[in-house]
């Protein structure tokens with residue numbers, strides 16, 4: 001099975017459109033979404049309409065912004081920009097999209113026998129996996145060989161190897177326009193494909209990945225999109241300007 005992997009779209013329609021154009025000639029059977037469809041950006045309805053149009057070909061988990069923007073949780077633990085954006089999103093969602101957002105499932109969920117998906121971590125959808133320690137907790141909470149996660153907006157890989165009872169954990173930032181990773185059957189992996197709509201690794205290009213689960217291979221891509229258009233849309237919506245500015249730098 002081949003999966004198109006998307007995470008952290010954050011209501012950025014232009015980035016999503018660029019990714020869709022980029023994958024047009026690539027083969028995949030299903031779309032996998034790792035959460036945070038909305039929040040920060042000015043196009044929540046377009047993004048949710050598109051996700052909903054995928055029907056049963058879509059496998060997904062909700063993100064922390066999805067939960068708050070759907071009115072299922074308070075925004076009090078968000079910083080003030082995220083809070084403002086969540087309030088704006090909730091008041092601008094069309095009824096059908098609010099209901100759809102409220103129905104997003106909580107992760108982790110099994111994609112197939114040895115592959116799981118989650119938003120933050122397999123321990124908690126709000127937890128970040130930045131460090132080897134964070135990764136150890138996530139590996140310990142699951143048994144799958146591969147866990148796909150989002151939330152940090154940083155394309156990254158954590159690899160757990162066991163040799164004669166001794167564990168070693170490797171961390172790698174995944175940079176570049178195109179990257180191919182072959183998964184070794186003896187190792188376990190936590191992989192973040194990066195964010196479609198708000199990259200934070202100082203590279204403003206949209207991120208996505210394709211997983212070939214039979215070949216145990218992952219392709220990661222970066223795609224240029226017109227972030228200046230997205231920024232203008234954010235400013236016109238009256239959202240905090242910093243949410244548009246950061247897209248220009250991938251910060």
Ligand SMILES: [Fe+2]
Nearest residue numbers: 008036063151
């Ligand atoms: Fe996010």
